[in-house]
Amino acid sequence: MRINFRRLLGLAVAAIFIAALAACSPKVGSKEWCESLKAKPKGDWTANEAADFTKHCIF
Numbered sequence: 001m002r003i004n005f006r007r008l009l010g011l012a013v014a015a016i017f018i019a020a021l022a023a024c025s026p027k028v029g030s031k032e033w034c035e036s037l038k039a040k041p042k043g044d045w046t047a048n049e050a051a052d053f054t055k056h057c058i059f
Helices: 002-024 031-039 047-058
Strands: none
């Protein structure tokens, strides 16, 4: 029973951590998002990020 409790506790902590990180991300298309993407190397951009940057930050 102890192993299952530890696994459940670990999953709960991981879920809270992921939720906290998602809450810190700026909204796509916002001024903060555009600035953070400009600071990120273009080689690290995903195809979706490049399309969103073009749509929201250039036009």
